Amino acid sequence: MPVLELDDVHRTHGTGDTAVHALQGVTLTIEPGELVAVMGPSGSGKSTLLNLAGALDRPTTGRVVIEGQEVTALRPDALARLRRRSVGFVFQDFNLISSLTAAENVALPLELDGARPRAARRQAHAALEEVGIRDLADRFPDQRSGGQQQR
Numbered sequence: 001m002p003v004l005e006l007d008d009v010h011r012t013h014g015t016g017d018t019a020v021h022a023l024q025g026v027t028l029t030i031e032p033g034e035l036v037a038v039m040g041p042s043g044s045g046k047s048t049l050l051n052l053a054g055a056l057d058r059p060t061t062g063r064v065v066i067e068g069q070e071v072t073a074l075r076p077d078a079l080a081r082l083r084r085r086s087v088g089f090v091f092q093d094f095n096l097i098s099s100l101t102a103a104e105n106v107a108l109p110l111e112l113d114g115a116r117p118r119a120a121r122r123q124a125h126a127a128l129e130e131v132g133i134r135d136l137a138d139r140f141p142d143q144r145s146g147g148q149q150q151r
């Protein structure tokens with residue numbers, strides 16, 4: 001089963017005279033283990049595409065299927081579960097919570113998903129270790145460099 005399928009996806013931002021047709025008929029299939037890079041000039045629709053691929057946005061028309069589940073058919077709770085358990089997403093502008101440390105930012109979605117705080121903290125530290133910033137676990141976002149925040 002593909003991890004991601006887009007079928008004739010269109011996404012229009014806004015309406016009327018100012019409408020922007022950011023995606024016009026995108027079809028693609030990504031299989032498990034595939035590494036795919038999306039390239040294009042600024043404003044060409046990369047973030048629009050990734051927001052759909054991460055179930056953060058819905059297509060204007062067309063189908064987005066993640067691990068066999070059609071995103072538009074999911075109820076809000078099922079959609080939130082899919083995002084928490086199946087999608088990893090590095091935002092262009094990070095979206096870190098400024099009042100939480102690095103470890104707390106990483107642990108938060110695990111706790112929201114039902115993990116016990118201590119287990120979530122352990123997993124968060126292991127994840128920070130994996131990307132080489134375990135020693136920055138207790139720093140807040142504004143005490144880390146851009147690349148350190150992104151990791």
Ligand SMILES: Nc1ncnc2c1ncn2[C@@H]1O[C@H](COP(=O)(O)OP(=O)(O)OP(=O)(O)O)[C@@H](O)[C@H]1O
Nearest residue numbers: 013014020022040041042043044045046047048049
């Ligand atoms: N919320 C919005 N309302 C109106 N237009 C939007 C909105 N978001 C994006 N757009 C427009 O949709 C098009 C695609 O934007 P998108 O953010 O997907 O581009 P991008 O490829 O990620 O660009 P960049 O490389 O600069 O991040 C652009 O023309 C942009 O101006």
Ligand SMILES: [Mg+2]
Nearest residue numbers: 046047048092
């Ligand atoms: Mg972008």
